[in-house]
Amino acid sequence: VKTAAPKPLPNGQAPAPAAVAELLGVDEGTTVLVRRRRMYANDVPVQMATSYLPLDIAAGTALASTDPGPGGTYSRLADLGHAPATYTETARVRPPDDDETLFLHMDPDQRVVAIQRTARTAPGRIVEVNDITLPAHQWELVYEWAAG
Secondary structure, three states, X not given: OOOOOOOOXXXXXXXXXXXXXXXXXXXXXXXXXXXXXXXXXXXXXXXXXXXXXXXXXXXXXXXXXXXXXXXXXXXXXXXXXXXXXXXXXXXXXXXXXXXXXXXXXXOOOOOEEEEEEEEEEOOXXXXXXEEEEEEHHHOOOOOOOOOO
């Protein structure tokens, strides 16, 4: 297991990757706000998450801060008139990339759960794409929804 710490990734503006741009309804390479987080439980790395938000909503707001305040990203989107009404998550299991292996203290032969969450407003606009990476051996994912 590798234990060297990866270089921290700064938050800020960056070109949208093709898949993210398509979901956000912008051209590939369009500048978006990128928020990168590394999460721990009892000093053990347990999750990586990178959010992509449209600049016409997020630029110059608390969303661009390291700590967007109480309630996080979704509360700030609501404050700005873009409250998420629905979320969609797509999860798949895959090998970790080099950065994930280092940060999550994993062996390259282990697996991660890669989740892509989209947050959509009531009118249907996707206002956040969040790429989440979890070490598969640390997590149990449970989903519940109403029938009908």
